[in-house]
Amino acid sequence: MNNNKTFSDIKSEFPFFKKNRNLVFFDSAATSLKPKVVIDAVNKYYQNYSTNTHNLDFPLAIETKDIYESCRQDVADFIHSQKNEVIFCPSTTFALNQIAYSLGQYLKEGDEVVLTTCEHSSLLLPFYRLAQEKKIILKFIDVSTDGLITITNLKKILTKKTRIVAFASMNNSLGTINNVRELAKIVKNFKIEKKSQADWPFEKVLVLIDGAQSISHSMTNVSQWDIDFFTFSAHKLFGPTGIAVWWAKAKWLDLMQPLILGGGMNGRIYKDGKFTLLDPPDRFEAGTPNLAGIFGLQAAIKYVREIGIENIAQYERELKKYALEQFKKHLGDKVVVYNENQESGILLFNVLNVAAEDVANYLGHQKIALRSGNFCAKLLSEVINCASSLRVSFSIYNNKQDVDHLIAALQKGFNDGGDFLNEFFN
Ligand SMILES: Cc1ncc(COP(=O)(O)O)c(C=O)c1O
Structure with missing residues (x-):
C-alpha cells in the first residue's frame, strides 16, 4: 500500500464511524462507505x-468540463479502455437497461440471450422485457x-442462435x-449463424459483463478480457451514489441508440421531426450530469x-478466512455456509x-449491519436451494474484531433461546 498506510489506519478515514462509532458495517456489497x-x-x-458542463462560456465552466473529462480518462485507465468508450450514467441499473435497449433493436424472434x-x-429484467416484446x-x-x-457448462448452452452472453464478473450474493x-x-x-451483416452487425456473440460488484474487489481489464460491454456503479467503489459508468467497444457505440434524449447530446433539430445526434460519448449523456458525483468518483478511483x-x-479474503475459522470453532453445525470456497469478501x-430476516433484525439490534434475503438476485434459490440467507460483505474498514462481534452476537442469540426473536418483543 502507498503512503505506508495500513488497514488498521483506514477505518479512521471514513467519517461514517464518527457518528456510528460502534456499528459493525457488513453491508458493503449493497453500498460501500465513503472516505x-x-x-x-x-x-x-x-x-x-x-x-454546468453544457455551458462553456466562462473559464470556471470550462474548468468544470475539463475535470469531467479528466474523470473519464481516469475511469478509462482504471478499467483499461479508451477514453471515448466510457459513458457516465446514474447507475448500473440504468447502464444495463441502456445496453439491453440498444441491442434489443437488433434482436429478433428466436434469438437467444444467455444469463445465469x-x-x-x-x-435480468431488461432482457426479460425483450423476451416478452421481441420473443427472444x-x-x-x-x-x-x-x-x-x-467452461463446460458455457459451451453446452451456446447455439447458432446465441446473440448475447451476460453475467456478473463477481456475483453479489455468493461473491463468486x-x-x-x-x-x-x-x-x-x-x-x-447470420444471414447478413444487417441481421446481426456485431460479428460475433456479444459479451456483457455486470461489474457492479467486482469493480472494487478485483482488477478490471476490458481490453484484455475481449468483452463488449462492462458496467459499474461508483457507490460500490467508495464513491457517491447516483453516478455510474458503462463501457462499450468504440465500434459498437456507433451502432447504438441512446435510451434518453435531451440536451447536450443532439446536433440539429429540424421542424420536420428529424434530428441529429452528437458522436459518442456525448450521444449517451443527455441532460445535466451528476457533476458532484463525477468529482467524487474521480477521488474514489484515486483512493x-x-x-x-x-x-x-x-x-x-483474509477476513473471510478468519470468519470461516471462527464460525467453525464457535458455531459449528448451528450455521450453514453456502460459499466457503469462494475466494472473495462475501x-x-x-x-x-x-x-x-429474524437473524438480521436481531443482529441489527446488536449493532451489526448486514443483509438478509436474496439480494435482488431473485433466482438465487435455484442455486442455493433456499429462499433467503444472510450476507456478510467485508470491506477495507472491517477488521477481525468485527468478526468477533458477529460471533458473540450470534452466540448471544443462541443463548437467548435460539429463535432470534427477543428483539421483536423487547
Ligand atoms: C451485481 C450487481 N449488479 C447490478 C447492481 C445494481 O446496481 P445499482 O443499484 O447501483 O444500479 C448491483 C447492486 O447491488 C449488483 O450488486
Missing part, C-alpha cells in the same frame, strides 16, 4: 464550481452450487468471481488506486432453522 477524500471532492464541486440464475434483477429466448447457464460458470477472460474467449470463438485493488482483495450463510 473523507470522496466526501470532500463532492463538496468541492458544490463549493468551488457548481457550473445468480444475476441481479437489473441485469432466455437461457440460463448451469452454475455450480457456489455460483461459478464453468468468474474468470471473465477465459469465458469470453469461449464465447468469441463460437461461430453463429482505491493508492490502496491497490490486489491489496483490498487479499485483505477481504460470506453467505444461514442459522439453521431460523428465518434469515
Whole structure:
C-alpha cells in the first residue's frame, strides 16, 4: 500500500464511524462507505464550481468540463479502455437497461440471450422485457452450487442462435468471481449463424459483463478480457451514489441508440421531426450530469488506486478466512455456509432453522449491519436451494474484531433461546 498506510489506519478515514462509532458495517456489497477524500471532492464541486458542463462560456465552466473529462480518462485507465468508450450514467441499473435497449433493436424472434440464475434483477429484467416484446429466448447457464460458470457448462448452452452472453464478473450474493477472460474467449470463438451483416452487425456473440460488484474487489481489464460491454456503479467503489459508468467497444457505440434524449447530446433539430445526434460519448449523456458525483468518483478511483485493488482483495479474503475459522470453532453445525470456497469478501450463510430476516433484525439490534434475503438476485434459490440467507460483505474498514462481534452476537442469540426473536418483543 502507498503512503505506508495500513488497514488498521483506514477505518479512521471514513467519517461514517464518527457518528456510528460502534456499528459493525457488513453491508458493503449493497453500498460501500465513503472516505473523507470522496466526501470532500463532492463538496468541492458544490463549493468551488457548481457550473454546468453544457455551458462553456466562462473559464470556471470550462474548468468544470475539463475535470469531467479528466474523470473519464481516469475511469478509462482504471478499467483499461479508451477514453471515448466510457459513458457516465446514474447507475448500473440504468447502464444495463441502456445496453439491453440498444441491442434489443437488433434482436429478433428466436434469438437467444444467455444469463445465469445468480444475476441481479437489473441485469435480468431488461432482457426479460425483450423476451416478452421481441420473443427472444432466455437461457440460463448451469452454475455450480457456489455460483461459478464453468467452461463446460458455457459451451453446452451456446447455439447458432446465441446473440448475447451476460453475467456478473463477481456475483453479489455468493461473491463468486468468474474468470471473465477465459469465458469470453469461449464465447468469441463460437461461430453463429447470420444471414447478413444487417441481421446481426456485431460479428460475433456479444459479451456483457455486470461489474457492479467486482469493480472494487478485483482488477478490471476490458481490453484484455475481449468483452463488449462492462458496467459499474461508483457507490460500490467508495464513491457517491447516483453516478455510474458503462463501457462499450468504440465500434459498437456507433451502432447504438441512446435510451434518453435531451440536451447536450443532439446536433440539429429540424421542424420536420428529424434530428441529429452528437458522436459518442456525448450521444449517451443527455441532460445535466451528476457533476458532484463525477468529482467524487474521480477521488474514489484515486483512493482505491493508492490502496491497490490486489491489496483490498487479499485483505477481504483474509477476513473471510478468519470468519470461516471462527464460525467453525464457535458455531459449528448451528450455521450453514453456502460459499466457503469462494475466494472473495462475501460470506453467505444461514442459522439453521431460523428465518434469515429474524437473524438480521436481531443482529441489527446488536449493532451489526448486514443483509438478509436474496439480494435482488431473485433466482438465487435455484442455486442455493433456499429462499433467503444472510450476507456478510467485508470491506477495507472491517477488521477481525468485527468478526468477533458477529460471533458473540450470534452466540448471544443462541443463548437467548435460539429463535432470534427477543428483539421483536423487547
Ligand atoms: C451485481 C450487481 N449488479 C447490478 C447492481 C445494481 O446496481 P445499482 O443499484 O447501483 O444500479 C448491483 C447492486 O447491488 C449488483 O450488486
